[in-house]
Amino acid sequence: MVTPHLAGLAKRLGGKKFHLIVSTNPGDIERLAKHLRAEGLTEAIPGVTVAGGAGHPEWGGAVQVPYYVLFDHTGKLVRHRKCGDDHEGADGLQMIEWVDKLLAQIPPIAVGEEPYTALADVAKQIAFKKKLAANVKQLEAEAPEAEGERVEEIKRLLERVAAWRDEEIATALAYLGTEPKQTVPALKALSGELKGTALVAPVEEKLKAMRKAPELKSALKLAAALEKTQKKLDKLKVPKAAANRGVKTFRLDDPDCRKKHEKALAREAKALRKALEGHEGLPFAQRVQEMIAKLEG
Amino acid sequence: MRHVLAGGSVLLLVLLALPAYAGGDLEVGKGKTIDRLGMGTHHYGAEVGVDDLRGKVVMFALWGT
Numbered sequence: 001m002v003t004p005h006l007a008g009l010a011k012r013l014g015g016k017k018f019h020l021i022v023s024t025n026p027g028d029i030e031r032l033a034k035h036l037r038a039e040g041l042t043e044a045i046p047g048v049t050v051a052g053g054a055g056h057p058e059w060g061g062a063v064q065v066p067y068y069v070l071f072d073h074t075g076k077l078v079r080h081r082k083c084g085d086d087h088e089g090a091d092g093l094q095m096i097e098w099v100d101k102l103l104a105q106i107p108p109i110a111v112g113e114e115p116y117t118a119l120a121d122v123a124k125q126i127a128f129k130k131k132l133a134a135n136v137k138q139l140e141a142e143a144p145e146a147e148g149e150r151v152e153e154i155k156r157l158l159e160r161v162a163a164w165r166d167e168e169i170a171t172a173l174a175y176l177g178t179e180p181k182q183t184v185p186a187l188k189a190l191s192g193e194l195k196g197t198a199l200v201a202p203v204e205e206k207l208k209a210m211r212k213a214p215e216l217k218s219a220l221k222l223a224a225a226l227e228k229t230q231k232k233l234d235k236l237k238v239p240k241a242a243a244n245r246g247v248k249t250f251r252l253d254d255p256d257c258r259k260k261h262e263k264a265l266a267r268e269a270k271a272l273r274k275a276l277e278g279h280e281g282l283p284f285a286q287r288v289q290e291m292i293a294k295l296e297g
Numbered sequence: 298m299r300h301v302l303a304g305g306s307v308l309l310l311v312l313l314a315l316p317a318y319a320g321g322d323l324e325v326g327k328g329k330t331i332d333r334l335g336m337g338t339h340h341y342g343a344e345v346g347v348d349d350l351r352g353k354v355v356m357f358a359l360w361g362t
Contacts (some may be wrong), residue, residue: 003360006358006360009356017352017353017354018353018354018355018356019343019345019349019350019353019354019355019356020355020356020358021334021336021345021355021356021357021358022358022360023337023357023358023359023360024359024360024361025337025359027361029338029340032360032361033340033341036360043341043342045342046343047343047353048342048343049336049339049342049343049344049345050339050340050341050342051336051337051338051339051340052337052338052340053335053337053338054334054335054336054337054357055334055335055337055359056333056334056335056357057333065359065360065361066358066359066360066361067358067359068356068357068358068359069356069357069358069359070354070355070356070357071330071331071334071350071354071355071356071357072354073351073352073353073354075330075331075332075347075350075351076329076330076331077329077330077331095356099354099356102354103354106352106354110352111352128351128352
């Protein structure tokens with residue numbers, strides 16, 4: 001179900017600043033390759049690699065597939081999730097939005113498209129977020145007394161970092177509507193990256209406010225309620241009629257599964273409605289409402 | 298009895314050493330970079346190493362059929 005979207009992404013971005021590595025680990029690579037080709041992910045698309053047994057020590061292999069891991073242009077692992085919509089914790093097709101967001105964040109200097117002369121080395125380091133805080137501190141210190149072309153380049157670089165900071169703050173706040181647990185850690189990570197610079201002030205302000213924010217507490221409660229429901233759904237047994245059709249785990253979109261657990265679904269919908277009371281205006285409420293709609297069919 | 302106790306201790310140590318992860322999300326943090334990506338056995342498409350991927354957004358997709 002997700003593979004055509006993966007193929008679509010690779011075709012749209014083929015040859016640009018994006019590379020896709022598809023692997024199965026463990027698993028039958030021949031079988032996977034046949035499936036991928038049938039869905040349009042062929043060797044004709046530039047920037048695609050299909051390999052057997054690829055992996056990363058951080059996630060070991062104890063994951064449910066399909067699973068994606070994203071690295072930004074600096075090589076930093078920025079996100080990994082199950083994808084599609086039939087697994088606990090899966091984030092649908094958010095992988096596509098994340099790739100676009102990360103592509104938009106690649107600074108032109110990182111790919112040799114923006115000229116810096118006096119500060120070429122520093123600009124390159126900043127583009128790859130190497131010694132980011134130290135470099136920013138140095139630029140901030142030099143700015144008042146800078147001369148010649150350094151004035152404009154320092155200004156441009158600090159503006160770049162500030163723009164990136166603002167995007168990261170926006171991303172952290174957007175988590176309130178999707179994964180509230182990530183809001184504070186994302187702001188903390190950003191604060192760490194800019195520690196000791198003048199640019200960190202708005203991040204620390206937002207972090208302080210967010211730690212006390214009732215909207216975050218409420219979003220966390222709603223997310224916990226949704227997670228609880230999802231866990232209960234994952235434990236529901238698949239009826240024989242569905243199992244005979246190859247259904248392996250409980251699915252809300254399967255009529256036999258729904259019929260067998262009609263009462264449990266109604267119970268979960270009721271519990272979510274109760275959890276939602278008084279929080280209908282929160283961004284995360286939409287996720288809960290979507291689940292209630294699915295539960296009630 | 299001593300063997301049973303020793304075995305139990307080993308099992309406990311193994312359980313304590315396991316990461317607190319069993320199919321959910323892992324925490325993304327420092328030191329988690331593309332440098333540690335194992336490229337596996339090339340099957341088709343571009344044959345690349347980690348150094349070829351610098352400056353690009355990279356998606357590693359662990360897929361099933």
